[in-house]
Structure formats: C-alpha cells, structure tokens
Amino acid sequence: MSIFSIFSKQRTAPAARERLQVLLAHERVSAGSDLVSLLREEILAVIAKHVQVDSERVRVTMDRDEHMSILEIDVEIPLGASVRAA
Numbered sequence: 001m002s003i004f005s006i007f008s009k010q011r012t013a014p015a016a017r018e019r020l021q022v023l024l025a026h027e028r029v030s031a032g033s034d035l036v037s038l039l040r041e042e043i044l045a046v047i048a049k050h051v052q053v054d055s056e057r058v059r060v061t062m063d064r065d066e067h068m069s070i071l072e073i074d075v076e077i078p079l080g081a082s083v084r085a086a
Helices: 003-007 012-029 035-048
Strands: 058-064 069-075
Touching: 012 035, 012 069, 035 058, 035 069
Parallel strands: none
Antiparallel strands: 058 069
C-alpha cells in the first residue's frame, strides 16, 4: 500500500457485494433477522449515489429453499433520470 492509495477513488460496488455476501451468510445462520429490510436500505443508499429513484419503486425480496436463498432486486429507473458520478 502506498501513500497515494489514500487519494484514489474508492469503489463502492466491491464493498456492496462484500456486504451482501456477509449479510447472506449471517442470514443463513440466524433466524428472525430482518435481513430484507436492511438490504433494501443499503441498496437504496448505493443507488442514490448514482441516480435519483423513488424509494417506493425499489423492491427487494428473498426466497429460501432447503439449499439456497435467492435475493431478487427490482429497481424502476425513470427514462429521464440523470446519472451522477460517485
């Protein structure tokens, strides 16, 4: 690690992906946690850095079976939405 790495632009996607992996692993172990609500709020925060969307237009659901969990994310982005650089 160099001193110049402090000034480099941080990537949000790898950090968000890592958080999702940790949360999903935690969800498999603990019962009764409100994981979907927590994921929805974090996903909204990440999306808000790039484009303005109505929070009512973001749906996060999780389906579980014996062997896996499936996370489904639906985001309605308006055609005229302005994209912001993160």
